[in-house]
Amino acid sequence: MGKRLAKEVSIAIAEAVAQCKVDVISAYPITPQTHIVEHLAELVNNGELEAEYMPVESEHAAMSACIGAAATGARTFTSTSAQGLLLMYENLFIASAFRLPIVMVIANRSISAPISIWNDHSDVMTMRDSGWITTFAENGQEAVDLIYHAYRVAEKALLPVAVNIDGFTLSHVIEPIELLDQELVDKYIPPLRMKYKLDPKKPITMGAIGVPEIYTEAKKAQDEAFKASYKIIVNAWKEFEKLTGRRYQPVETYQMEDAEVALLIMGSLAETAMNAVDFLRKKGKKVGLLRFRLWRPFPLKDFLRAIGKIRALGVIDRAVSHGSTGGPVGIEVRSALYQSNKRPKVVNFIAGLSGRDVTVDDFVELFEKTYEAINKKPKFSYEIYGVKE
Incomplete structure (x- = not known):
């Protein structure tokens, strides 16, 4: 080729x-x-x-x-x-x-x-x-x-x-x-x-x-x-x-077959997130990763199929939508789920702004925060992750 x-x-x-x-x-x-x-x-x-x-x-x-x-x-x-x-x-x-x-x-x-x-x-x-x-x-x-x-x-x-x-x-x-x-x-x-x-x-x-x-x-x-x-x-x-022989899809998945909790992300940080998935899988955690390859037109049916039976979804935005109920991707995801009977708990994180590192350890923490959402009421807002005190 x-x-x-x-x-x-x-x-x-x-x-x-x-x-x-x-x-x-x-x-x-x-x-x-x-x-x-x-x-x-x-x-x-x-x-x-x-x-x-x-x-x-x-x-x-x-x-x-x-x-x-x-x-x-x-x-x-x-x-x-x-x-x-x-x-x-x-x-x-x-x-x-x-x-x-x-x-x-x-x-x-x-x-x-x-x-x-x-x-x-x-x-x-x-x-x-x-x-x-x-x-x-x-x-x-x-x-x-x-x-x-x-x-x-x-x-x-x-x-x-x-x-x-x-x-x-x-x-x-x-x-x-x-x-x-x-x-x-x-x-x-x-x-x-x-x-x-x-x-x-x-x-x-x-x-x-x-x-x-x-x-x-x-x-x-x-x-x-x-x-x-x-x-x-x-x-x-x-x-x-x-x-x-190279395959691309509107929504791509990693270790989602039996996942209970997943993160969703776009761009190069996805490869770091995969390492976090592997780390947690070795510890017996049923986690997975979703990636939007196609952002517009929004791949609604592909997304709803890809989420499987997860109980909570952490959406990672890399942009702030000031004064809203979430980041741009988080808002879109909640809207998509509203059209479906599949409604995992959704938490929205803003991370990696201005090139700030989001490490494997950070993704592990984001998975843990998403797990915590399973037993909480839905939070229609976002967390700007990694803010230094």
């Missing part, structure tokens, strides 16, 4: 993007995503990638350029982090409403203030209602595979896709990574053919005013397309498994 080489994850992502034969790259540098677009600039400059590289004056302009390019039928890519994502914000909604298959990597980073360049999920959680398909990687190989998957899905669903990697924890780490042979990439990602695009020979209108008589219907159509993308996402993973 391809050679397995030790590479920085950001470099491997850039090379996977190049293998997807992008036409336009538009980006602005911001830590910790810069290595991705720097390497793409090198590939274009060296003649290894035939693409238009657009160095713009801001992230707002980067997304604007991607929107313009994608609207003409070009395959596009951008990448950002934290405040850069916020500067793109209004254009995120335009990209999804225009049904443009833009792919973006977010090297997840804390939102200021105070200023932080380290990792959590406070940036991506701001865009959860923007209409972007959203996936999370746990390691470098998954990050690369999700790039291939993103282009396959975006161009079939005609919707933008955001691939999330933990800043520094993944973006700057060197791991053994296997890039697919180009023949496999070409088979998996056929040339982009858009039925509706900006073409002087066949004029169309994009971005016309949505008067009250049509705006609701337009949003309904967008929402139906977004919900319909679920099947495209799952089928694309099945096709990827046939090509590579």
Whole structure:
């Protein structure tokens, strides 16, 4: 399928993007995503990638350029982090409403203030209602595979896709990574053919005013397309498994077959949490782990199947939703469980903000706190874990 080489994850992502034969790259540098677009600039400059590289004056302009390019039928890519994502914000909604298959990597980073360049999920959680398909990687190989998957899905669903990697924890780490042979990439990602695009020979209108008589219907159509993308996402993973043997699912599980208590998490901390599961299993504790690979569209049925018969679930958020009844993921999980007869006790932890370590011992403690919830009344709030006194 391809050679397995030790590479920085950001470099491997850039090379996977190049293998997807992008036409336009538009980006602005911001830590910790810069290595991705720097390497793409090198590939274009060296003649290894035939693409238009657009160095713009801001992230707002980067997304604007991607929107313009994608609207003409070009395959596009951008990448950002934290405040850069916020500067793109209004254009995120335009990209999804225009049904443009833009792919973006977010090297997840804390939102200021105070200023932080380290990792959590406070940036991506701001865009959860923007209409972007959203996936999370746990390691470098998954990050690369999700790039291939993103282009396959975006161009079939005609919707933008955001691939999330933990800043520094993944973006700057060197791991053994296997890039697919180009023949496999070409088979998996056929040339982009858009039925509706900006073409002087066949004029169309994009971005016309949505008067009250049509705006609701337009949003309904967008929402139906977004919900319909679920099947495209799952089928694309099945096709990827046939090509590579590597399997991905909307909700992935670890040691959940007979679990009484489980934690739920997204991103690279999941691998540390697995070590805690193994440790507690050796002590006879029936614990398990759930991970959301797909965050939007929310994989409701997959989640309800995955929880099995657990008695308590600890949801670990890596972002604060100030003044609410929980973190963004915790709120979503409680809403999902309300639609089911399966209702384990749910406790919500905010952990790992700004790159603070969450160790195996910490996860063991979080499991213990979740066990304690079995005999307590449901607590519709959250605990910010690890606060120093």
